[in-house]
Amino acid sequence: MSTTVATADALGTTVPAAARAGTPVVHDATGFSIPASHNAIIRWNVYIAFAAMGIAVIHGLAQALSYAGIDILGWFPGLKTYYQGLTIHGVFNAIVLTFAFTNGFLSLTTARGLGRPVNGPLLYAAFGSLVLGIALASWAMFTGRASVLYTSYAPLQAHWAYYLGLVFMVVSTWITSANLFVTLHAWRKDNPGQRIPLLAFVSVATYAMWDLASIGIAIEFVAFLLPWAFGLTDGVDPLLTRSLFWFSGHPIVYFWLLPTYVSWYLMVPRHAGGKLISDALTRIVFVLFVLLSTPTGFHHQFTDPGISAGMKMVHLVMTFGVFFPSVITAFSVASALEIGGRRRGGGRLIGWFFKLPWSEPALAAQLLAMLVFILGGVTGLINASYSMNQVVHNTTWVPGHFHMTVGTAVLLTFMGITYWMIPMLKGKELWSRKLAVAQAWIYFIGVLVFARGMISGGLEGLPRRTYFAAATYGKESWDLAGVWTGVGGTLMFVGAMLFLVILVLTVFAGRKKEGQDVPFTETIQPPAPGGWETRLDRIGFWVLVGAILVAIAYGPYLIQAIPPHLSVPGFKLF
Amino acid sequence: MHIHKYEKAVLAVTGALLLGFLAALFYSAFAMDIHVHSHVESIDPANVRTTPPFDQPGVREVAPGRYEAVIIGQAWSYTPNEIRVPAGAQVTFIATSTDVLHGFAIEGTRVNMMLVPGQVSRATYTFDEPGEHLLICHEFCGLGHHMMYGKVIVE
Numbered sequence: 068m069s070t071t072v073a074t075a076d077a078l079g080t081t082v083p084a085a086a087r088a089g090t091p092v093v094h095d096a097t098g099f100s101i102p103a104s105h106n107a108i109i110r111w112n113v114y115i116a117f118a119a120m121g122i123a124v125i126h127g128l129a130q131a132l133s134y135a136g137i138d139i140l141g142w143f144p145g146l147k148t149y150y151q152g153l154t155i156h157g158v159f160n161a162i163v164l165t166f167a168f169t170n171g172f173l174s175l176t177t178a179r180g181l182g183r184p185v186n187g188p189l190l191y192a193a194f195g196s197l198v199l200g201i202a203l204a205s206w207a208m209f210t211g212r213a214s215v216l217y218t219s220y221a222p223l224q225a226h227w228a229y230y231l232g233l234v235f236m237v238v239s240t241w242i243t244s245a246n247l248f249v250t251l252h253a254w255r256k257d258n259p260g261q262r263i264p265l266l267a268f269v270s271v272a273t274y275a276m277w278d279l280a281s282i283g284i285a286i287e288f289v290a291f292l293l294p295w296a297f298g299l300t301d302g303v304d305p306l307l308t309r310s311l312f313w314f315s316g317h318p319i320v321y322f323w324l325l326p327t328y329v330s331w332y333l334m335v336p337r338h339a340g341g342k343l344i345s346d347a348l349t350r351i352v353f354v355l356f357v358l359l360s361t362p363t364g365f366h367h368q369f370t371d372p373g374i375s376a377g378m379k380m381v382h383l384v385m386t387f388g389v390f391f392p393s394v395i396t397a398f399s400v401a402s403a404l405e406i407g408g409r410r411r412g413g414g415r416l417i418g419w420f421f422k423l424p425w426s427e428p429a430l431a432a433q434l435l436a437m438l439v440f441i442l443g444g445v446t447g448l449i450n451a452s453y454s455m456n457q458v459v460h461n462t463t464w465v466p467g468h469f470h471m472t473v474g475t476a477v478l479l480t481f482m483g484i485t486y487w488m489i490p491m492l493k494g495k496e497l498w499s500r501k502l503a504v505a506q507a508w509i510y511f512i513g514v515l516v517f518a519r520g521m522i523s524g525g526l527e528g529l530p531r532r533t534y535f536a537a538a539t540y541g542k543e544s545w546d547l548a549g550v551w552t553g554v555g556g557t558l559m560f561v562g563a564m565l566f567l568v569i570l571v572l573t574v575f576a577g578r579k580k581e582g583q584d585v586p587f588t589e590t591i592q593p594p595a596p597g598g599w600e601t602r603l604d605r606i607g608f609w610v611l612v613g614a615i616l617v618a619i620a621y622g623p624y625l626i627q628a629i630p631p632h633l634s635v636p637g638f639k640l641f
Numbered sequence: 642m643h644i645h646k647y648e649k650a651v652l653a654v655t656g657a658l659l660l661g662f663l664a665a666l667f668y669s670a671f672a673m674d675i676h677v678h679s680h681v682e683s684i685d686p687a688n689v690r691t692t693p694p695f696d697q698p699g700v701r702e703v704a705p706g707r708y709e710a711v712i713i714g715q716a717w718s719y720t721p722n723e724i725r726v727p728a729g730a731q732v733t734f735i736a737t738s739t740d741v742l743h744g745f746a747i748e749g750t751r752v753n754m755m756l757v758p759g760q761v762s763r764a765t766y767t768f769d770e771p772g773e774h775l776l777i778c779h780e781f782c783g784l785g786h787h788m789m790y791g792k793v794i795v796e
């Protein structure tokens with residue numbers, strides 16, 4: 068597996084010897100191989116992720132066209148309502164796709180970063196839990212027993228199988244997390260006093276962040292929604308369950324984004340022929356996400372009654388805080404790309420950007436993802452801006468925003484990763500590099516057109532989550548926004564379907580090519596062998612500090628909200 | 642750790658930018674009195690229609706030029722679903738839900754809030770110009786969600 072290893076030094080930058088001593092497995096892939104059974108599980112995680120996306124985007128097309136006033140729901144056999152399809156769209160994209168892909172991808176990067184396989188039984192258990200969860204929730208959703216949308220707001224009440232299915236999906240991420248920690252622990256025993264290799268550090272830190280963040284929905288589902296759906300309790304407190312949802316519902320955004328950052332920091336520079344500059348700054352960014360991701364959820368509830376303005380302001384400040392590491396990321400990744408572009412003869416100011424190897428599908432998809440993420444980040448900051456939120460809350464502005472973040476920055480990056488990962492795991496070549504690049508561009512153009520529609524419609528008050536083609540009200544200024552949305556959504560659909568074609572043909576018809584490795588970069592400034600920087604590696608400690616911040620941000624609300632004051636029975640209005 | 646001067650610069654500029662944004666938001670909240678709707682008042686959702694002020698939904702003038710609009714949201718309509726106020730009226734909307742979550746957004750204004758069963762929502766807005774505004778349910782509330790709307794007519 069060492070054929071691509073030598074190129075790291077072909078870049079011409081002098082690498083201090085300490086870099087090699089500190090991160091022993093970066094350069095040397097000899098002796099590292101993934102057991103065949105692990106390889107299969109990781110691949111199947113990716114297949115399930117994109118199969119879910121394939122099903123989800125078919126209804127996505129119907130939603131985009133619905134905003135243009137075109138109703139194609141009649142063409143969906145077995146689909147009872149628009150909202151049934153919208154529920155599947157949300158659950159399959161936001162949860163199944165992201166959990167499945169991340170469980171596979173970060174198990175691989177941890178194994179490669181540490182130069183040792185992850186724990187087999189835990190890898191199988193996580194996969195089993197995910198499949199069981201998907202089966203349960205799918206049954207409930209496809210039979211119309213759970214058309215509550217992925218936010219699962221009580222007191223709309225879904226079938227218990229839906230809630231239980233989502234629980235098993237979250238459990239699969241916890242098992243994966245346990246696996247990564249077990250693997251890291253074993254590595255530390257064999258390498259006392261060594262810095263954790265960066266690739267493994269960022270992978271494990273991602274799961275550590277999510278372990279803390281997922282406590283909210285764990286309590287919501289296990290303590291409240293499941294017993295209520297089973298008929299063991301009479302009711303729930305809708306504001307409490309909603310708040311617990313957003314406790315996890317905002318940081319889940321970072322559980323989608325951090326695997327993306329793993330690739331942007333460590334793999335994209337390699338694709339571009341550049342190098343990541345700072346090891347320490349990268350670790351600091353991931354530690355900041357562990358600390359700041361979770362105490363932010365009330366910015367999704369700025370317009371809610373029952374939560375004081377003071378609490379909302381605390382979360383406002385924290386949300387702006389968590390924007391900080393994302394801006395550092397933009398700088399670090401851009402400078403790594405600049406090194407690559409200038410090596411290829413690009414000019415100083417922006418010429419380097421156009422000299423990047425745009426014909427490399429894995430890179431092209433991720434560069435386009437980054438460009439869209441600039442718009443996604445800016446619109447997100449507006450959402451979080453307290454009083455400004457009143458202008459856009461629950462309008463199509465919001466899906467306009469998150470189709471540029473999770474729906475493009477993350478999805479197009481996952482596609483870019485797949486363009487090297489599946490060929491590597493299958494020992495094959497990508498089926499068509501040109502079509503893969505074209506696919507990324509089609510999706511990119513599609514989302515820009517789509518978001519133009521959704522963003523402008525939102526500013527005019529066009530409501531989200533609405534079967535607009537059948538709505539009994541309307542406004543003239545929404546018409547053009549709907550057309551942009553419909554056209555853009557159609558292009559996104561075509562881009563997503565092309566990706567599936569390339570994936571399937573790579574698996575079945577790709578030419579053989581053995582000996583591929585995980586493409587990741589080293590850092591120009593290596594990890595320090597001693598000093599304060601070594602404290603960055605204490606992931607457990609940072610989770611603990613994060614938990615204290617969560618207690619400060621949520622404690623005053625939760626102390627008065629639990630035990631619940633209200634018992635509202637379930638409504639099945641779907 | 643060696644931090645490059647460009648890195649230092651970008652950290653400083655980013656920090657300053659975010660602090661500037663926050664300062665603007667706090668200025669708008671405290672100096673200009675633009676707040677989010679954060680009314681804290683609970684209500685028994687099973688007895689909304691017998692609990693004042695929801696036992697008498699509708700608009701009433703509480704002081705010269707000042708109005709209260711008491712509105713109940715339920716699947717899939719508002720009670721009342723049309724209100725009329727004169728131009729220049731300062732209207733405080735008091736609303737809640739009898740069943741599931743609903744939205745309460747008056748298009749063209751910054752009245753945009755959630756109706757959560759068990760909680761009373763309040764928002765105040767002054768309608769300067771005559772005209773018609775849609776009152777839209779923008780949170781999914783079941784099968785008929787896209788049919789749930791009302792009107793605010795400013796005369």
